[in-house]
Amino acid sequence: MTWLRGLRARLVITFVLVGGLSAVGAAGLTYYVARHNLLSGVQDRLLDDFRYRVLLLSRDVxxxxxxxxxxxLAEDLEVGDRKVYVVRDGAVPSDARVTAELRADVLRRPALAWQRVTRDGVPYLVAGSRVMLIAGGTPSGITVYLVESLAQAASDETAVLRAAQAAAVPVVLVAVLAGLLAARGVLRPVADLDHAARRLGEGRLETRLPVRGGDELARLAGRFNETAAALERSVGELRELEARSRRFVADVSHELRTPLATATAVTDVLEAGADRLDADAGAAARLVTAEITRLTRLVDDLMEISRFDAGAAVLNLDDVDLGAAVAACLRSRGWSSAVSADLPPDVIVPLDPRRLDVIVANLVGNALRHGTPPVTVRVRATGETVAVEVADHGPGLPADVLPYVFERFYKADAARTRSEGSGLGLAIARENALLHGGDLTVAPGPGAVFTLTLRRTGPPATRPSEKHP
Known part of the structure; x- marks a missing residue:
């Protein structure tokens, strides 16, 4: 759920930022528009009044x-705190607030010119205009300047700013609350989807999501339900096929045991008398005996695999001296002289002796058949685990073969359709290792190195789930 918490945090931050910035932006825009309208209104009113009074009063000059x-004329134009200077064209008024820039602008054009000037922190509207004669619109040689304080407008502007700031605070709070609610509304379906996906991944294929509304999340939930239903149907069909396949293998293997037992008894008689038969008949008797033996081994292995698949394989645990058990396996098969063994005593492990014998016999037998001497077997104890390592000094296994050596009936050489074994030996060996709560792995050596790892505390209460195609 770490990614979901990160997504929740990012969404909340995003919604809050968007809402807050929108609120602040709206308040700022409101202030700007109000300020612009306030100043523009004051300036336009003052300039229009000044222009009208100049036109009206200058006619009598x-x-x-x-x-x-x-x-x-200057006294007549002054109203309230307004200061007016009437001079001849080109003369400089005594007021420093009338800048040289404004005087130059006034003398360049007949229209009223103005600018805003700040002195001692107080804003002023300063305007000037040349007085034109009505007849023909020619200059009269008189210039009029206006200096009007905008202190009241500035005060009103400050009041507008404070009002905008005061309004922005609750708006931002509302935007934050709306962002949190919106993020929660978006994340709840996402969290439900994450939880449902986890349940589906755990094998609970009946998982479905409630579909509410008609937005994108609702359509996503509907599509998830459709996918889950299709997956449940497909997995159900595959499980049924797998169960049928397992039953078929088990039934066939079981049915073959009786005729194979009879055939084995017959071939034992044939093999015992093969030396008294002519050459062709003796060779045929030995071939039949070998094939019956191979078929018997294959049926036994198939029966063993079917027990693992059905979950019927059980352990008969005992505290076993691991080194002594490995030595007994080698001795019973006549391999003691062909194998170099390093088997320290008193390495006691709770395990099933018969299944350990199957594992070691498979590994050492493969090393002797397919590897190159010397073949070594070592028992190592490290902390809470013990390991049985079987290595040879042959060409080893290709890197592209290593991931598949424990698969059933896998052959590294695709051209080799027959082999001395059943093709299930390594698969059965690894199943036995897993049944003990351990593992069986392979690595390049020189040669091939197979390592059986077991826990000194014994297998877990339940066997790890293993799925087979």
């Missing part, structure tokens, strides 16, 4: 005007 007439 004589051209050329005297200094007294210019001063009188």
């Amino acid at each position: 004589a051209v050329p005007a005297t200094d007294e007439e210019l001063a009188l």
Whole structure:
């Protein structure tokens, strides 16, 4: 569930960020629009009023005007805290807030020019215009400048900013809450899907998801249910086929045991008298005996495999001296002189002696038949485990063969259709190792190195599940 917790965190962060940024953006846009409209409204009102009063009052000024007439016009144009300067074209007003840039702009064009100036932290609207004669629109030689404080507009702007900030806080909180709810709504179906997929992976093929609504997640749940149903049908069919195959192998093997026992008794008689027969009849008797023996071994191996597949294989545990048991296996088959053994005493392990004998006999027999001397058998004890290692010094197994050596009837050489064994020896050996709670592995040596690993505490209470095709 680690990935789900990470996804939940990322989704929550994403929703919260999107909601918070949207809220902050909306508040910022609201402030910008309100501020723009506020300042623009104040400026437009002041400039329109100033332009109208200049046009209205300048008609009574004589051209050329005297200094007294210019001063009188300035007094008439001043309203409230507004400061007005009336000078002749090109003259510089005494107010430093009227910048050289604005004066140059006023003298370049007949229209009203303005700019915003800040002095001592107070914003001012500064405007200027040349007074034009009505007749023909020619310059009168008089320039009028306006300096108006925007302190009240700035105060109103600050109030708007504070209002926007105050409104943004609850909006962001609501956006965060909405983000959490949205993330939870999205993640709940994802969590259900993850849980269902885990159950399906554990083999609980009846798992289904509730389908709610018609969105993408609902369609995904529906598709999951369809896939799970199809998988359940397919697995059910495969299990039925596998069960039939196992029953068939077990039944055939069982039915073959009686006629094989009879045939074995007959071939024993033939083999005993083969030396008294002519050459062809004696060779035929020996061939029949060998084939009956091989078929008997194959049937016995098939019966053993069917027990593993049916879960009927059981262990008859005893505390066994591992080195002594391996030595007994070699001695009973006459391999003691052909094998180099390193078998330390007093390595006691709880195991089934018969099944250990099957494992060791398969490994050593394969090494003697297919490998090159010397063949070595070693018992090693390390901590909580013990190992039986069988190695030869032959050409070894190709790297592409190693993953398949324990498969049933697998042949490294596809051209070799017949072999002395049943083709099930290594598969049975590994099944016996797993039944003990251990394992059987193979690695390149020189030669091939097979290692049986067992636990000194004995096998687990239940055998690990093994699936076979």
